[in-house]
Amino acid sequence: MTANQRASVAWHAANGDRERAHTTRVFLRKGKVEGSEPIICVYVDSHAFLTDLNANRDIYLSRLANWGFFVSDIRFEVDRNAHKRVGQGKGQLLSAEKPAAEAPKLSAEQQAYVDELVAQAPESLRESISKAIVATMLAESKKASQNEN
Secondary structure (H helix, E strand, O other): OOHHHHHHHHHHHHOOHHHHHHEEEEEEEOOOOOOOOOEEEEEEOOHHHHHHHHHOHHHHHHHHHHHOOOOOEEEEEEOOOHHHHOOOOOOOOOOOOOOHHHOOOOOHHHHHHHHHHHOOOOHHHHHHHHHHHHHHHHHHHHHHHHHHO
């Protein structure tokens, strides 16, 4: 599992349904001082929720540490592309989105790997953690294929 995947799993496992529902992306940046722990960056879907997260920054750092994932800082940002992923009306897709049937899928080997990773997680969290890992793997494979071209 990559460092970004571990960060995503840690964020989703250490926090509740509300945080998971508003989180769009999680990744790591290098620490400010060489040799220090990385900085976790969490993108959310609204400015209102961003304000809540920033107000409780220390709580989220301690939750991650309690879960066993240590970072030197935490940064919250609003995902400017989150609105593209959410339909403007019920059941509508924006033109930038593909229907679910066309969504890329993991290979059987990759899916087995994801299942193995989440096997030790609590049952109530497995689905959301699995979705986060799959999304990260698909994004990384897309980025790698774009770099090859």
